[in-house]
Structures are given as structure tokens and as C-alpha cells.
Amino acid sequence: MEKLIISVSGIRGIYGTSLTQKHAFDFGKSFGFWAKNKNIIVGQDTRLSGSDLKSALVSGLLVAGKNVYDAGIVPTPALTWFVEKHNNFCGAIITASHNPVEYNGIKLISHSGTFLNPEEFSQLMKIYKGLRKRRERKHGIYYENFSIMEEYFSSLLNLIDVDAIKRKKFKVAVDPVQGVGSVFTKHFLEKLGCSVKMINDAPVGVFSRNPEPRPENLISLAECVRKESCDIGFAQDPDCDRLAVVADGGKIISEEKSTAIAIDWMLQKKKGPVVVNLVTTRLVDDIGKQNNVDVFRTKVGEVYVVEEMKRVNAAAGGEGNGGIIYPDFHYGRDSFAGMAIILELIAKKEKSFSEIEKDFCNYYIVKHAIRYPSEKIDVLFRKAEKIFSDGKISYTDGIKIDFENRWVSIRRSGTESIVRIFAEAKTEKEATTLINRLLCAISSRKSF
Numbered sequence: 001m002e003k004l005i006i007s008v009s010g011i012r013g014i015y016g017t018s019l020t021q022k023h024a025f026d027f028g029k030s031f032g033f034w035a036k037n038k039n040i041i042v043g044q045d046t047r048l049s050g051s052d053l054k055s056a057l058v059s060g061l062l063v064a065g066k067n068v069y070d071a072g073i074v075p076t077p078a079l080t081w082f083v084e085k086h087n088n089f090c091g092a093i094i095t096a097s098h099n100p101v102e103y104n105g106i107k108l109i110s111h112s113g114t115f116l117n118p119e120e121f122s123q124l125m126k127i128y129k130g131l132r133k134r135r136e137r138k139h140g141i142y143y144e145n146f147s148i149m150e151e152y153f154s155s156l157l158n159l160i161d162v163d164a165i166k167r168k169k170f171k172v173a174v175d176p177v178q179g180v181g182s183v184f185t186k187h188f189l190e191k192l193g194c195s196v197k198m199i200n201d202a203p204v205g206v207f208s209r210n211p212e213p214r215p216e217n218l219i220s221l222a223e224c225v226r227k228e229s230c231d232i233g234f235a236q237d238p239d240c241d242r243l244a245v246v247a248d249g250g251k252i253i254s255e256e257k258s259t260a261i262a263i264d265w266m267l268q269k270k271k272g273p274v275v276v277n278l279v280t281t282r283l284v285d286d287i288g289k290q291n292n293v294d295v296f297r298t299k300v301g302e303v304y305v306v307e308e309m310k311r312v313n314a315a316a317g318g319e320g321n322g323g324i325i326y327p328d329f330h331y332g333r334d335s336f337a338g339m340a341i342i343l344e345l346i347a348k349k350e351k352s353f354s355e356i357e358k359d360f361c362n363y364y365i366v367k368h369a370i371r372y373p374s375e376k377i378d379v380l381f382r383k384a385e386k387i388f389s390d391g392k393i394s395y396t397d398g399i400k401i402d403f404e405n406r407w408v409s410i411r412r413s414g415t416e417s418i419v420r421i422f423a424e425a426k427t428e429k430e431a432t433t434l435i436n437r438l439l440c441a442i443s444s445r446k447s448f
Contacts, residue, residue: 005105008121008303012096012105015049019104024056027106028092030128032064032140034120035090037111039067041082041146043074044094045180045239046205049104054094057106058142061092065137069146075180075240076107077334078152084113084330085155095239098212101205114331115303153188153336156329160340164347166193172343173197173230173246175221177211178204179238181335188336192343197228213237213244213322214367215252226250232346232353236335241302242322243335245342247354255322256281256365261357262324262338263316265345267291270328272315275308277301278397279409279422280320281363299397300411306331320365364428366435370442372419377412380419383441384410408434 004013004023011027013019032040040061044050054070061068069089071079076093083091091109099105108116108124116124127134172194176182182201189196199220200208210217213235225233225246233246245258260283263274273293276284277300288295296312298304302323309317309327317325323333326341346353372380381399388408391401398411406425413420423434 006125008116008118009301010105010107010115012099012103014102015047015053015104019053021052021056024053024094024106025060026128026131027108028057028060029064029134030060030124030131031090031092031108032061032066033127033134034124035066035111037088037090038140039069039089041069041071041079041089041091041148042093043071043076043079043091045076045096046073046178046182047094047096047101047104047238048205050094050205053104053106057092057094062140062142063136065140067140067143069143071146071148073180073183074148075184075334075336077241077330077332077336078148080109080113080115080332081152081155081330081334082113082148083109083111084332093239097239098237098242100211101207114306117303117307149184153191156337156340157191159326159329160192160344161348162192165340165343168193168231168347170194170231170343170347171197171228173199173221173224173228173233175200175218175224175233175235176240177207177209177213177236177238178202179207179211179236180240181236184240185234185236185336185339189339192340194343197224197230199224207238211238213242213255215244215254218244218246218252222246222250222252232342234335234339237322240335241333243324243338244322245353247357248352249354251354251357253353253357254365256320256363257283257357257360258342259318259320259322259324259338260284260287261345261360262341263287263318264291264360265341266316266326267293270315273312275305275312275314275317277305277319278394278400279365279411280318281365281424282407283360283363284320286361297396302333363424363426364431365422365424366428366431368421368435368439369413369418370421370439372442374412377419380410380442384408384438387437387441406430406434408438410438 004018096103096105186196235244245253275296324338326337388401400409408423423431425431
């Protein structure tokens with residue numbers, strides 16, 4: 001049976017088996033005891049199991065004495081933005097992000113507006129494991145229908161040249177995969193003067209494709225962009241923290257490249273350091289050199305990127321999976337910020353996105369996931385060391401082996417019971433060869 005996954009990325013599992021309402025109640029109660037702030041803002045994505053889990057989470061928070069503000073269906077980045085900008089709040093959202101529909105989970109937001117870091121999460125887990133010894137407090141107060149979206153959108157649009165975008169009267173296709181974007185994205189883009197063609201926006205919560213905004217899942221969006229002669233297409237994951245782009249003409253752009261292009265535009269607006277994770281494309285390093293700014297790399301995970309961005313006062317950042325972070329707005333991956341930045345880019349450049357992306361060199365990242373016993377991960381690392389002994393090895397996050405013009409990485413997933421193997425090179429063939437060499441070694445009985 002699939003196990004409950006507990007990590008700094010949150011709590012995730014299959015609803016009704018590895019993740020139950022009892023889990024949500026206990027984690028809510030634990031988080032309530034952990035949080036020094038009196039108030040907790042909560043929300044959910046559109047998954048059909050979300051309301052039951054949120055009700056249980058809220059009950060746990062109230063028992064722990066916290067006042068709860070229920071924002072209903074809401075994007076994850078809107079909650080992190082709200083907590084960052086408003087004192088005396090922590091936050092929690094019921095979501096499994098990009099995972100399949102049978103999954104759900106809980107993301108917990110500290111008073112700083114970021115997800116719990118390892119130290120904070122360790123403190124929470126101590127409370128969780130000793131929950132039976134905790135006495136209940138005077139119950140908190142529940143506030144329903146707490147709306148934050150207009151304030152969130154207004155705050156973002158104050159940082160964007162809205163007039164430049166409106167003058168272009170862009171036609172935009174959107175695939176929100178029946179997630180939170182189904183509720184809010186059309187309204188947001190219309191604020192920017194766009195005409196919007198939605199696909200996969202109903203019925204809400206019943207995903208019509210794999211919800212991860214990867215190129216192989218965007219065929220229908222690409223067809224829509226071509227058929228409707230759209231200027232651009234956007235795809236979001238169910239909780240709206242990740243963004244993928246389809247250029248005019250229907251060309252699917254890798255989330256790695258679109259994230260890098262967004263980072264480059266942020267640097268045109270404001271120079272400063274850039275922070276990305278270890279497995280984000282090397283195109284970001286090229287962009288850093290061209291803009292004469294430093295690029296810092298962290299472990300995979302939004303909280304690691306955000307904490308480093310704060311430390312170095314970064315002007316831009318993100319994760320190559322489509323997680324664009326615009327620090328002048330807030331410190332969190334945000335598909336709405338990503339859409340606004342990219343629309344501003346093509347409006348101000350007065351070029352199509354397909355023309356713009358040609359100005360950036362191509363790297364090819366191949367991503368592969370395998371089931372592999374977690375207790376044997378060190379064996380896999382030793383195999384990698386042996387196979388790629390001529391490379392520069394880093395153990396910052398799993399193992400990453402760098403060469404002059406390519407790299408390969410192996411790490412445990414923080415959100416699924418799998419091992420992820422990524423490779424990047426100047427050609428797809430080279431990247432695939434790196435992956436295949438590892439896969440052959442894994443299947444081999446030869447010991448290292």
C-alpha cells in the first residue's frame with residue numbers, strides 16, 4: 001500500500017488510504033500548537049476530497065486554540081503571499097499540487113509566508129508524535145468566506161506595466177486542468193485586457209489529463225493555440241504554483257526554458273543575484289553571465305530556494321519545473337506572476353514569444369522516475385560515482401555529477417515514493433544517453 005509521504009514539501013498520500021481525515025485533524029492540531037501566531041488562513045485546491053480534509057484540518061486548528069480564516073478554493077501562491085504580507089498569520093492549504101487526482105495533501109506555511117524549513121518541520125513533527133500528551137485549549141473562532149484574491153491580484157498588477165499589455169489585446173489560451181485556475185485565471189487575464197480561451201476548465205476538480213504541466217501533457221493546449229490563432233498559451237498545475245508555456249503557432253516550450261526566460265526579464269527590470277535549484281537548466285547560468293549577476297543553486301524545494309533568495313537579496317529565482325519566483329511581489333512560486341511577467345515581456349519587446357525564445361540557446365533536460373528501494377539509495381549513488389568517475393560530484397541534494405557541457409542528477413522525490421533521475425546536455429541524444437547509462441547500471445546485477 002502507498003505510504004503517507006511526510007517531508008518539508010508537505011504531507012501527501014492517496015485520500016482514503018494513506019491520507020485520511022484523522023491525519024488532517026492531527027496535523028491541524030499539531031500545527032495549531034506549533035504556530036506562535038493566533039490566526040491561521042486555510043484554503044484548498046479543487047480536488048473533490050479537499051473539503052472533507054479541510055474540515056478535519058480546521059477542526060484540529062480550532063481545538064488547538066487558533067482562529068481560522070477559511071479562504072475556500074484559492075491558489076497556493078495567494079495564501080503564501082497573504083501570510084508574507086500580513087502580520088499575525090500562518091497558513092495551511094489542502095493540495096497535492098501536480099500529483100494525480102487520487103492524491104491529496106497538506107502544505108503548511110510559516111509566519112514568514114514560506115513553507116516550513118527543515119528545522120521548523122522537525123519541531124512540528126515532535127509535537128505531532130507527542131500529540132496525545134497535549135491538552136486542548138480554548139477553542140478558536142472560525143471565519144468563513146475570507147476573500148483575498150482581489151487584494152492579491154491588485155498587488156501583483158501594481159508591479160506590472162498593465163497598460164503595455166492591454167494595448168496589445170493578446171489572445172490567450174489557458175489549460176488549468178480543472179484546478180484552481182479554472183476559477184480565477186480567466187478573470188485575472190481579463191484584467192490585463194486579454195481575450196481568453198479556456199480548455200479543461202470543467203467540471204472543476206475532475207482532471208482530464210495528467211495534472212503536471214509537462215510538455216507531453218500539453219498537446220491539447222498546443223492544438224488550441226494553433227486553432228484559435230492565440231498569441232500564447234498557459235498551463236497551470238492544480239494549485240497554480242507552476243506554469244508551462246505554449247508559444248504562438250503551438251510550439252510547446254519546456255518549463256525549464258520558459259522559467260529561464262522569465263528570470264531574464266526580471267533581470268531586465270532589476271539587476272541582482274539569481275537563485276535556482278540544483279537541477280534547473282544551465283541556461284540560467286548563461287543568463288546570469290550575460291547580465292553580470294551571480295547565480296546561486298540550492299537543494300530542490302521551494303523553501304530552500306526562497307531562503308537563499310532572502311539571504312542574497314535575489315532579484316529573481318525559481319525552480320525549473322515552471323516555478324517562477326518574482327521576489328518584488330512575494331517569495332513563492334507563482335503561475336499568476338509568471339503569466340504577468342511573460343505577457344509584459346512580449347508586450348514591451350513587441351515580439352512574439354516564439355521569436356523571443358529563439359534568442360535563447362537550447363539545452364535538453366531528460367527527466368525520468370523509477371521505483372527504487374529508499375534503503376538502497378546509497379548503492380545507486382555508488383553506481384553513479386563509478387560510471388561517471390570523470391565528473392565533478394556533489395552531494396548537496398542526492399548526487400549530481402557535472403561535466404563541462406552536461407550533468408546528471410539522482411535524488412529522492414520529496415512528494416512521491418520514487419527516485420528522480422535528471423540529465424541535461426546540448427542535445428537530447430546526449431542527455432538520453434546519460435539516463436540510459438544509469439538505467440542499465442541499475443538493472444545490472446554487477447556490484448560496485
